[in-house]
Amino acid sequence: MPGTDDAHVRELLSRTLDEDHATLVADWVRHQLDTAVAPHSEQDLRREAAELLEALRAALNTTVAAGRIVARDDAVRDALTSLSEHRARAGAEPSATAMAILSLKRMMLSAIERRTDDAELRYRAALLVTDLLDSAGVLAFAIYANGREHIIREQHDQMLELSTPVVRLWRHVLAVPLIGTLDSARTQVVMNNLLEAIQAHEARVAIIDITGVSTVDTAVAQHLLQTVSAVRLMGADCVISGIRPSIAQTITQLGIDLSHIVTRGTLADALATALRLIGDDARPAAVTG
Structure with missing residues (x-):
């Protein structure tokens, strides 16, 4: 008191x-x-x-x-x-x-x-x-x-969410265009968003486009491999596009094995591959986020 x-x-x-x-x-x-x-x-x-x-x-x-x-x-x-x-x-x-x-x-x-x-x-x-x-x-x-x-x-x-949009390119086909640096935190956001979109849209193919990724090192490659594995566990195929010559050389020099993953040089090539993978089910869909 x-x-x-x-x-x-x-x-x-x-x-x-x-x-x-x-x-x-x-x-x-x-x-x-x-x-x-x-x-x-x-x-x-x-x-x-x-x-x-x-x-x-x-x-x-x-x-x-x-x-x-x-x-x-x-x-x-x-x-x-x-x-x-x-x-x-x-x-x-x-x-x-x-x-x-x-x-x-x-x-x-x-x-x-x-x-x-x-x-x-x-x-x-x-x-x-x-x-x-x-x-x-x-x-x-x-x-x-x-x-x-x-x-x-x-x-x-919020910036991570905005920087990793999942785009519906076609019926059963999704794409994630990546720009900048791919670190652990961003990889987790990419993975979460992509897996949720695969379930929501019943996607059968997911395209990860790395055209805008500035550099690819061992850590970035491992992050990509983790995302690909998660996509496959959801029952979907995964295609990585945007493999420029300089990135291809870097990956080779680092001794990173991407031979078990479908890769394409451009997003257009990746979409064509995705359409072949889904076969007769391919029908146009409005492009949405």
Whole structure:
């Protein structure tokens, strides 16, 4: 339980947050808009400010030690998490997010000064406000960093999805045109997308076109072999197209055996081979993703 003096300080700060709520929200929002670090609309900023200030006020009326409020109070952490994650998605700098939290300190201290003439009480209240908002700023920075990493991973995954489209060339014939580097992560995406498309379209032939792949080394070749094996386990044939002379020489020099895989120089040649493999069932189909 907090001591008597601490209780007085907490009561003063809680009352300030309650009775000066509208003023604090307005001042904080205006400061963020004036300093041009706000990544959201004024309405969003008002909502964020109201949620955080109310969470702090409620937490001060509990028995949680002041120094542990930010770490232990769920409502305070939720308000800081929402604020930080929204700003991370909007592209704000992490330092700007932390400074936005810390700028609230000056406004709360000014509000406390208007509430009491007791210098000792104001001093202890200033220490409590500093403790609270310094902790909040550090947590906001950490949440922002973690949220930003998550967003970057999401964007990376989305880019992988977009860079490995599965195209339906013909009835029972699919193709995956690859461009750039084929690493382990991208190979997994290619494999997943292709296998799902084979099942969805009842494909009998899958063409992996590597015309746009810049280089082929042992790792890339192994990734291709894994994908071919997975396609065959689904009951479909696999054709690799885009084998340029330079790539053919590289594969030969590396001693990689692709003799058990059907390969063609161009996508057109691969499609012709696919049509022969499916025989009389070949009928045109709309090209779709």
